[in-house]
Amino acid sequence: MDMTNAQWRKSSRSGTNGGNCVEVADNLPGVVAIRDSKDQQGPALLINPGSFSAFLRGAKGAGFTA
Structure with a gap:
């Protein structure tokens, strides 16, 4: 997939210390x-928007356990 026009963004909760961010x-x-x-020229994981939305709902609702 051509990623030339990808508009990348980090979470507003990401720190400025170069830590573990996506x-x-x-x-x-x-x-x-x-x-x-930290590896902006590296690979990207591509997922369908519905799966990403489901992931965000689970993360926001504390639906994951360690």
């Missing part, structure tokens, strides 16, 4: 791309 691009047709902010 970036998300949700402006691509039919997919949401996720990448490691």
Whole structure:
């Protein structure tokens, strides 16, 4: 997939110390791309928007356990 026009963003809760962050691009047709902010030229995980929405609902609702 061509990622040239991906508009990457980090969570507003990400610190400025270069820690463990992910970036998300949700402006691509039919997919949401996720990448490691420390390796911006590295690979991106591509998932369908419905799955990403379900993940966010689970994360916001504390639906995951360690």
